[in-house]
Amino acid sequence: MEISRKESSLLRALATRAGRKKSGCCRCEGIRAVRELLSYYPEKVRFIAIAKRALPQMQCDASLLRIVPDNLFDELAGTVNSQGVIAVADIPAPATGAVEGEFVLALDQLGDPGNFGTIARSLRAAGQKELWYTKGSIDPWGDKAIRSGMGVQFGLNLRRFDTLHDLASFGAVQGINNVFIADPHQGENCFTCKALFDRSIIVIGGEPNGVMGVYPGAEKVIIPMPGNYESINAAQAATVLIFESVRRKTV
Amino acid sequence: MEISRKESSLLRALATRAGRKKSGCCRCEGIRAVRELLSYYPEKVRFIAIAKRALPQMQCDASLLRIVPDNLFDELAGTVNSQGVIAVADIPAPATGAVEGEFVLALDQLGDPGNFGTIARSLRAAGQKELWYTKGSIDPWGDKAIRSGMGVQFGLNLRRFDTLHDLASFGAVQGINNVFIADPHQGENCFTCKALFDRSIIVIGGEPNGVMGVYPGAEKVIIPMPGNYESINAAQAATVLIFESVRRKTV
Numbered sequence: 001m002e003i004s005r006k007e008s009s010l011l012r013a014l015a016t017r018a019g020r021k022k023s024g025c026c027r028c029e030g031i032r033a034v035r036e037l038l039s040y041y042p043e044k045v046r047f048i049a050i051a052k053r054a055l056p057q058m059q060c061d062a063s064l065l066r067i068v069p070d071n072l073f074d075e076l077a078g079t080v081n082s083q084g085v086i087a088v089a090d091i092p093a094p095a096t097g098a099v100e101g102e103f104v105l106a107l108d109q110l111g112d113p114g115n116f117g118t119i120a121r122s123l124r125a126a127g128q129k130e131l132w133y134t135k136g137s138i139d140p141w142g143d144k145a146i147r148s149g150m151g152v153q154f155g156l157n158l159r160r161f162d163t164l165h166d167l168a169s170f171g172a173v174q175g176i177n178n179v180f181i182a183d184p185h186q187g188e189n190c191f192t193c194k195a196l197f198d199r200s201i202i203v204i205g206g207e208p209n210g211v212m213g214v215y216p217g218a219e220k221v222i223i224p225m226p227g228n229y230e231s232i233n234a235a236q237a238a239t240v241l242i243f244e245s246v247r248r249k250t251v
Numbered sequence: 252m253e254i255s256r257k258e259s260s261l262l263r264a265l266a267t268r269a270g271r272k273k274s275g276c277c278r279c280e281g282i283r284a285v286r287e288l289l290s291y292y293p294e295k296v297r298f299i300a301i302a303k304r305a306l307p308q309m310q311c312d313a314s315l316l317r318i319v320p321d322n323l324f325d326e327l328a329g330t331v332n333s334q335g336v337i338a339v340a341d342i343p344a345p346a347t348g349a350v351e352g353e354f355v356l357a358l359d360q361l362g363d364p365g366n367f368g369t370i371a372r373s374l375r376a377a378g379q380k381e382l383w384y385t386k387g388s389i390d391p392w393g394d395k396a397i398r399s400g401m402g403v404q405f406g407l408n409l410r411r412f413d414t415l416h417d418l419a420s421f422g423a424v425q426g427i428n429n430v431f432i433a434d435p436h437q438g439e440n441c442f443t444c445k446a447l448f449d450r451s452i453i454v455i456g457g458e459p460n461g462v463m464g465v466y467p468g469a470e471k472v473i474i475p476m477p478g479n480y481e482s483i484n485a486a487q488a489a490t491v492l493i494f495e496s497v498r499r500k501t502v
Contacts, residue, residue: 032481114365118484127478148484191498223494224501227378230283233369233399236490239483243474243491244498247442250475 003049003066011049011076011088015143020091026141028087029077031057033151037087040155044090049076054084078143091141095157099174100129103197103245105238108164109136110206115235116140117148119204122239124152126246132159132167137206164203168218171201179203179218182241184231187220190241196221197245204238254300254317262300262327262339266394271342277392279338280328282308284402288338291406295341300327305335329394342392346408350425351380354448354496356489359415360387361457366486367391368399370455373490375403377497383410383418388457415454419469422452430454430469433492435482438471441492447472448496455489 003011013019014027025046028037034048038060048064051073058065064087068076073084105123110116116138123131131153137160138145140153161167168179178200180193190196203218223232223240231237254262264270265278276297279288285299289311299315302324309316315338319327324335356374361367367389374382382404388411389396391404412418419430429451431444441447454469474483474491482488 118487121480122483122487125476125478125480125483127476152480189501191502224497225376225378226497226500227376229372229376229403232373232376232490235484235487236369236373239487239490240494246475246477247495247498249477250440251442 001063001066003047003068003072007047007049007066007088008068008072008076011086014088015078017139017142020139020141024091025088026091026146027143028089028146028151028154029079029085029143030083030147030150031085033146033149034058034060034085034087036151037089037154041089041092044092046088046090048085048087049073051082051084057083058085079147089154092154092158095159097157099171099176100157101127103128103199104130104132104171104176104201105242106164106167106201106203107131107133107137107238108203108205109134110204110234111136111138112206112234113138113142113144114148115233116145117150117153118235119238119242120149120152120156122235122242124155126242128242128245129157130159131156132161132201134164134167135160135162168201175199176201177217180221181205181218182237183220183222185222187222190221190223190244193219193221196241197248202241204234204241206234252314252317254298254319258298258300258317258339259319259323259327262337265339266329268390268393271390271392275342276339277342277397278394279340279397279402279405280330280336280394281334281398281401282336284397284400285309285311285336285338287402288340288405292340292343295343297339297341299336299338300324302333302335308334309336330398340405343405343409346410348408350422350427351408352378354379354450355381355383355422355427355452356493357415357418357452357454358382358384358388358489359454359456360385361455361485362387362389363457363485364389364393364395365399366484367396368401368404369486370489370493371400371403371407373486373493375406377493379493379496380408381410382407383412383452385415385418386411386413419452426450427452428468431472432456432469433488434471434473436473438473441472441474441495444470444472447492448499453492455485455492457485
């Protein structure tokens with residue numbers, strides 16, 4: 001089916017936060033991201049806009065496909081080298097079920113959508129589920145966050161809190177009492193800290209200030225940096241910690 | 252001193268590859284990046300353009316400073332929330348001296364400047380020096396690569412090769428015979444591979460194809476992914492490997 005005018009204006013509107021808020025939808029761009037979305041969340045896909053040139057590459061329920069002329073697609077896509085596929089889906093309701101997996105990764109005021117997305121991918125690759133974040137972090141359902149996350153957001157338990165205090169209190173109610181804060185300057189060596197993944201919350205702060213609030217009872221952990229360097233990128237720090245959990249399980 | 256017309260056109264031209272090629276200079280934006288540049292490479296700094304509003308934040312040799320009206324600065328900067336400081340420096344000559352550190356990180360056709368920069372930062376934080384790359388990778392001296400690398404490029408030994416084969420041959424001449432290729436699908440577990448950092452070259456491929464050429468004698472290493480996920484971001488993969496070297500030294 002050809003894309004309708006209404007559908008293409010929705011697609012356009014979803015590039016903005018206001019448009020997402022109004023419609024309750026988000027857009028999910030790229031072949032891998034759409035595949036991820038369909039695997040976790042097929043019932044909430046409204047339609048999949050596809051450039052004529054990309055038709056041979058996309059296998060899915062044909063009734064979802066809306067064919068878009070190549071030049072209109074490029075205008076709607078917003079990326080320069082688009083893969084020709086954008087799905088429109090309902091934004092998932094915040095997770096409300098039980099906390100899953102071995103630990104929670106929490107992002108405190110993480111302002112960069114690219115970092116949010118790559119952290120989500122690392123977490124997904126490590127087989128974990130819980131990605132929590134505080135107010136002041138970016139919108140996980142924005143274009144760039146979904147693109148850099150390649151849609152893994154749809155399969156994670158995202159939970160949003162106003163403050164780090166609220167976040168830790170919710171954890172405590174769920175029986176998660178170990179809170180670790182990644183700190184660039186001090187703390188226990190993350191590679192030797194025994195309880196780091198023992199039903200814990202690991203908090204990563206947005207750069208350049210790290211975690212802003214001090215949470216009582218939280219312990220600091222540090223990633224050792226023999227190069228005497230101020231700090232690495234927040235997504236890199238999160239990934240080092242996430243894959244330390246993988247290492248401990250696989251060796 | 253106020254910025255001259257010639258200087259501001261140079262600054263503008265350096266946003267493009269052609270402009271960098273013609274002048275042999277690059278621009279380095281942000282307070283931390285300029286600090287890094289000055290610490291490694293002070294003699295090659297041509298001038299430092301500074302927005303009037305940022306003057307109190309920048310301490311350096313006053314003869315280098317060129318004061319720029321705030322609105323002109325924003326136009327020149329190219330970032331939305333600029334910190335108000337851009338240095339112009341000669342692009343460093345490619346490294347020619349001996350290979351330093353314990354291992355070489357090699358990027359094969361890495362097309363994303365943000366990834367290039369964050370990998371450079373991780374390497375710097377880990378205290379390593381050698382960052383090699385093949386043709387088809389992005390320009391390490393472009394705006395975005397320097398910004399996301401926060402200028403650590405200036406302190407690393409960057410070496411560029413036409414092909415992976417040339418890269419490995421150069422390594423062999425330097426007595427580096429272990430070549431490892433990070434592979435998303437198969438190989439030895441990176442967390443147990445003993446020789447991984449033993450005067451080795453570790454090759455990371457640009458997404459989504461990974462390393463394209465097969466290099467004879469190279470061994471594959473894999474980052475285990477219990478989540479059964481296709482692959483993580485190239486910069487995340489590089490950082491997991493880089494910090495595995497740190498872990499082995501610090502525990």
